[in-house]
Amino acid sequence: MKNPVVISEAQIVKAIKEYEGGRDLKDICRELNIHKSTFYNWRKKYSGMDAQELKRLKELEEENRKLKQMYAELALDNKMLKDVLSKKF
Template structure:
């Protein structure tokens, strides 16, 4: 079964819920069970989303997707350029 993709809004909400449980004296393991994620996932979210608000997290994810798309485009163009350079060497 593939892992569930959480949306930034869900992640921020889950992080807040964990912070509430921790503030009430609960453990991280207990809080993570309550939101149905592993402790490792919670700590990764905490590192990645730090003190972001929902709209900031959403914007960050959009920028990451755009960055990935642009990197792929650059790598494709670089590969095309290298192929053309190799082909041009053989003709001269």
């Protein structure tokens, strides 16, 4: 399996704008080494954004993922503590 290529926010925005400007999708996908379904997912999710907005969205999504993980860990810790406290000594 190939290592995934990291594509910047600026490249995603540029690709979407080029496509909307009439550039052939096959050329864009070949240049970025992506499947057309990946491009369509980007277009659906990021159309109308500039590179800064896209970067901020990705930062917020990453922060959200970390917070969800922290919540899950704390909920598990809380449950374990309640279980320990509910047992009679």
